[in-house]
Amino acid sequence: MADHQRVHPAGDPEAPQAPTAPLVPPDASKSDNGDPAPRDNGYYPPPPVQRTIPVVHSRPPKRRRSCCCKCFCWTFSFLALLIVAIAITAGILFLVFRPKLPKYSVDALQITQFAPANNGSLSASFNVNITARNPNKKIGIYYEGGSRITVLYDGEQLCQGALPKFYQGHRNTTVLVVPLSGQTQNATGLLSQLQAEQQATGSIPLNLRVRQPVRVKLGKLKLFKVKFSVRCQLKVNNLSEDSSIRITSSSCKFRLRL
Template identity: 65%
Template sequence: MTDQQKIHPVPDVEASPQTSPTAPLMVQSSSKSDRGNPVEEYPPPHRNFPVVHSKTPKKRSCCCRCLCWTVSLLLLLIVILGIIVGILFLVFRPKLPKYSIDSLEITQFNLSSVDSSLSATFDVTITARNPNKRIGIYYEGGSRLTVWYTETKLCEGSIPKFYQGHRNTTMLVLPLSGQIQNGTGLLTTLQQQQQETGNIPLRLRVKQPVRIKLGKLKLMKMKFSVRCRLVVDALSANNAISIQSSSCKFRLRL
């Protein structure tokens, strides 16, 4: 017998000799990765972004606008008042009045044998000076003048109504009177202090309503407050009383 013919598979001529039968098929494209391998390109996925709408500015409320107008008007009023006060100051050049206590006379200062009350009657001389060239002072009614020893009121009185003109000096002699209940202890304290120190400190307070006159303009009523400290050598009736020292402070209250 003839040798059996061996059949060998004939390789496919159309197949590419470089392609491995086990290699996966891949669609090549024109772009490649950095390593030389082909990279597939796909269109980017579609993303839904939120739509942001711009907010319209809110209108200011009526209350806010009213508040702004009120504050603006107040500031404008303050500025106008400041300008007016500055002009008046430059025109009139105001100066504070001055006061001094010139003398103190005691006409009565004794104990009552009935109820041990202490009666006091003083005559005090006060000098009021108005140093202003263009400002007058109307002293109105309702004033109050008191004399104190420590916390005890000895006597009181008032200043009469009068007008004090420009650069005027007025001397006032004012009667003061008072009565202190159970005055035995107070009189004993005064006598002891007079013997130990040779002087007695007193305080004089004045509360006076006034009106200021600027040229022909009469301003609203205000109050003068005067506080004086004085030291006398004695407090006894029918004796010459010497004022050793005195000083007064002036305050203006609207």
């Protein structure tokens, strides 16, 4: 038997042929359109491999507070707490002790000497009756040394003195007789002004000033020393040593100084 003839399938001549070589050779260059330009041998190089670099987002840096800012914050907080504590303490003390300002008045004025000298100076000596009232129920007042009382006319000092040291208890009224003395140089013009004002108005205005250091006693607690001042405006009918002196008007103002 004759061998059967083997039949091999023939390829389709119209099917596209697979390239046998790369389209772009390795040494090809790119054209203006972005595609690789073909070389003379028709080889196109493959596109380059692009590596993706991961983006790392960095954390924003923390703002560090400066030492000055921290110091300012601590100082402000401490002062705020201190003010609040003082306000609370003052409120409690006010509710417990009910403090009231003392009252003062000038009740009488006696002139023991008011005479000019041959050299034109003026010697004056007064006795002033001052009434001090403490209206507080639970607060006492210690009058310390170092006080000063002055009597002035038109800004010119006539005489001065001091209050005695004493303790004024609760709801106490104390009458003090304070001697004052002084000497004014070149008082010829001052005496002429006093006589002219007395003849024109019938009275002479005087200013009495008191500066007194005191210590306040709250219950059994004796506080630190403070100073107060009293200013009184007086009007007297005359300043003659041989006649009776009458106070026609008197008003005093109290002021506390820490």
